[in-house]
Amino acid sequence: MEFSLIDRIRKLTAQGRDDVRLGIGDDAALLAVPTGQELAAAIDTMVEGVHFPSGTAAADIGWKALAVNLSDLAAMGATPAWALLALSLPNADAVFIDGLATGFAQLAQHYRLALVGGDTTRGALTISVAVHGFVPPGKALTRAGARVGDTVLVTGTLGDAAGGLELIQRKHGRDDEQTAYLVERLNRPMPRVAAGLALRERASACIDVSDGLLADLGHICTSSRVGAEIETALLPRSPALLDLFGDAASCEFALAGGDDYELCFTVPPQQVAAVQADLARLGCSATCIGRIVEGKGIQILDREGRPLAPGRQGWDHFSA
Amino acid sequence: MEFSLIDRIRKLTAQGRDDVRLGIGDDAALLAVPTGQELAAAIDTMVEGVHFPSGTAAADIGWKALAVNLSDLAAMGATPAWALLALSLPNADAVFIDGLATGFAQLAQHYRLALVGGDTTRGALTISVAVHGFVPPGKALTRAGARVGDTVLVTGTLGDAAGGLELIQRKHGRDDEQTAYLVERLNRPMPRVAAGLALRERASACIDVSDGLLADLGHICTSSRVGAEIETALLPRSPALLDLFGDAASCEFALAGGDDYELCFTVPPQQVAAVQADLARLGCSATCIGRIVEGKGIQILDREGRPLAPGRQGWDHFSA
Known part of the structure; x- marks a missing residue:
């Protein structure tokens, strides 16, 4: 052909x-x-x-x-x-x-x-x-370097792409700015290339959020042989996502929705301010969402700090 | 998934x-x-x-x-x-x-x-x-170096894969050695990696025969801004292909059948013997099938040296 x-x-x-x-x-x-x-x-x-x-x-x-x-x-x-x-x-x-x-x-x-x-x-x-x-040799970010005590951060906001997909699948016919924003986030993800370069000197581990935060942070935990705690109240969500879906659904999207292509990474606590400043200079936000702990797997804590069982552990694309 | x-x-x-x-x-x-x-x-x-x-x-x-x-x-x-x-x-x-x-x-x-x-x-x-x-820099074989007067050669035999495909599509039920040979040539092509390395010092242009000899030698001609003459009587064909399909059909397969993954290459005439000796040491035959000429396109000559119009100019896979 x-x-x-x-x-x-x-x-x-x-x-x-x-x-x-x-x-x-x-x-x-x-x-x-x-x-x-x-x-x-x-x-x-x-x-x-x-x-x-x-x-x-x-x-x-x-x-x-x-x-x-x-x-x-x-x-x-x-x-x-x-x-x-x-x-x-x-x-x-x-x-x-x-x-x-x-x-x-x-x-x-x-x-x-x-x-x-x-x-x-x-x-x-x-x-x-x-x-x-x-x-440069030895400078690549991998999934394997997270250490107990490290802070877990994500760039940008999470769950937007899953929200955009939900809106498309509903065929709801809305044509407002918020809908357009979420659909754009699904269809035109902007890879965090500059952020990745800036993280090379500071992050202990890094992964992109393609399959969903829980799945991808899970890969960091497995490769680094550690566990993680995530606080739902800290998950960065866009105003559009919160407005259209509310707190509970947007939280689920942020945890388990895929296709965000933000970076999830870990840094020692004393590096958090510096790394946030580095990324801010690139116009990229970075939000602390939890910490690396001993053990394995991811513990999700609700607004009161109580452990939560997540409904979904990942994202096998929308046809799953 | x-x-x-x-x-x-x-x-x-x-x-x-x-x-x-x-x-x-x-x-x-x-x-x-x-x-x-x-x-x-x-x-x-x-x-x-x-x-x-x-x-x-x-x-x-x-x-x-x-x-x-x-x-x-x-x-x-x-x-x-x-x-x-x-x-x-x-x-x-x-x-x-x-x-x-x-x-x-x-x-x-x-x-x-x-x-x-x-x-x-x-x-x-x-x-x-x-x-x-x-x-090594500057040593790669490309399609662009063929010069007028160069000899055109191919490794191995041509048309076997097209013959094998024809046998599979006929669902003829034959289960002999010749059929097995041709089907093996279709399903398990052995790339000419060692031959390609040996050709680096001698060949002026090279391509692999994936779409059919006419199509692929045509790419050499286009890239090198030359034409080529091919003699059908010289086309190397396996005993199995000749036995099962005869001279005319095997010739068509050799010219226009794809999926052979042999190398088609050009060398100055004075290098032909040396290149054939190099490849023979690797257990790989190399047959002269024609020459590079001025102009463009490929002229096919029959057994009497008369120009022939080919029935097909290439190979768009078997579903074409």
Whole structure:
């Protein structure tokens, strides 16, 4: 199947990277990792009806397919450089392809990321992106460094994407600013790349919130062999989410909703003020939501500090 | 969707690569490209019903998904190192997943290739692999270097995979050695990695035959701004293909059938003997099939040296 997606994105994205020795158009790209840097690499797939609702705009799909991957680089504290794209599409719809290319390229341009290869085939709508970035040796953020006593923080607000999805699925027909905000948060997540870079010198562990706070903080706990306590009263939620869903539902979204692509990270308590100041300079809020404790698993504390059993332990995408 | 494919492959493949600083299990892998080497990177997708018939054994799918990507590295003269894998699967069938992991790992082990990341989702059966390899700066084989007067060669034999596919689609029920040979060539292509490395010092241009000789040699011609003449009488075909399909059909398969994953390359005439000797030492035949000429496009010459109009100009997979 021949369609021009890869070529269209190529024309819309960074051409001037001198670390791309040979770009799209041969059997493989030839790339130069800067001397003294390690390569961070990840791959993520989005499937229609699993990772985004049918009917999502093509430009949003293109944007998000790259965003979820850049979020993985952000969580490692890596600087984005290159991507490979594999797309399956039921038919070669020029308008759809153009939209997809535009959305992908908009986000790519933001980071001067170059698309260096791709493959397009006929099939159910599926988009896989492999991203590559750079990080100085030994400086990458991982899930494994959280220590007992560390403070747990998250960037931005949680639960917005789950709220946006709920609104789309209700087909409620509202057309106000708050709805638009939450749907935008679902469809156009902005990966926390600059925040990830700023955290490299201070965070003891980091992960992006893709599957939901409980699931993703759970990965930090497992990798670091510790437990965590989270206070629901501290969970940062947007005014839009609180207004449209109230405290209880927004809290559930913040704990178990996925697709936020904020960073959840841990720092020693004496570093909290400094890290918040670092991120504030980037226009990024960072909220303390709990602490790392001995043991394993996550304990959720309600407004009175009483342990709470969560209703859902994660997020298997909306079709679950 | 959670299933253990990535973990199973991880356990079955290279663990001891010291260029993998952090493997599967975090947001991204951390990798070290050897000093003085460039990174070659490519991605390819296989979709059920497009790139392999429904009913193909899971182990064959796993093998082939990696093989078609390693073939891209072979065509660049790159040494395989790492892969990322994205799989969509309708349901978590343990036997199928085990087969897929086994087939992928068998080929990966052959090259000490490490799987460093992956993503598994629910969806139509689709498998995307991104591969990474190393090549010294300036030494990569590309499609762009063919010069007028160069000899065109191919490794191995052509048309076997198309013959194997034809036999499967006929559901003819034959169960002889020749049929088994051709079906094996379709399902278990062996990428010409060692040949690609050996060609680095001698070939002026190189491509792997994935879409069919005419289509792929056409890419060399376009990139190199030259034309080519091919003599049908010279096309290397296996005894099995000739026996089962005869001269005319096997010739068509050799010209336009895809999925062979042999290398098509060009060398100055005075290098032909040396390059054939180099490849013979690797157990790989290399057959002269024509020459690079001025102009553009490919001219096919019949047994009497008369120009022939090809029936098909390429290969858009068997569903075309």
